[in-house]
Amino acid sequence: MRVPQNLRSGDLGFDMTPMIDVVFLLIIFFLVSSHLARQEAQMELPLPIADSGTNAEEISGRRLTLNVTGEGAMVLAGRRVTRDELSQRLVAARKEAGGELEVRIRGNRNVPYRHIAPIMLSCARTGIWNVTIGVYRPEDAR
Numbered sequence: 001m002r003v004p005q006n007l008r009s010g011d012l013g014f015d016m017t018p019m020i021d022v023v024f025l026l027i028i029f030f031l032v033s034s035h036l037a038r039q040e041a042q043m044e045l046p047l048p049i050a051d052s053g054t055n056a057e058e059i060s061g062r063r064l065t066l067n068v069t070g071e072g073a074m075v076l077a078g079r080r081v082t083r084d085e086l087s088q089r090l091v092a093a094r095k096e097a098g099g100e101l102e103v104r105i106r107g108n109r110n111v112p113y114r115h116i117a118p119i120m121l122s123c124a125r126t127g128i129w130n131v132t133i134g135v136y137r138p139e140d141a142r
Contacts, residue, residue: 045069048109050135061100064093065134068107072115083118090126099127106134 067075074081094101103123107116123131
């Protein structure tokens, strides 16, 4: 039986190609997922203007950003959702987050409150109490 040429020298090599492939795939995954998360919070919406309030504190848990368009359509993670789907997604996200979950509602300033109230009610029913509403300060709205 013939011994392969690379084994004759006594040096054993380790093929790094699969490991490099996995690292590149992980880098691409995190770049794409972070881009989608930023894009969700930067959806072009004319937010309401608030005269008072505080800046949102950074939380250690997970945050869901729910956008409400002028027509009252809810957009979560770049996809339109119905009220039933929203409730299911909130329950799943709360279980995944282990209780530390913030829901940020970014609603068009012209959307009636009747479209926002069911969202807040769904949050309360699923046990999510950390609900914030995205607004502009008067000096930022100019």
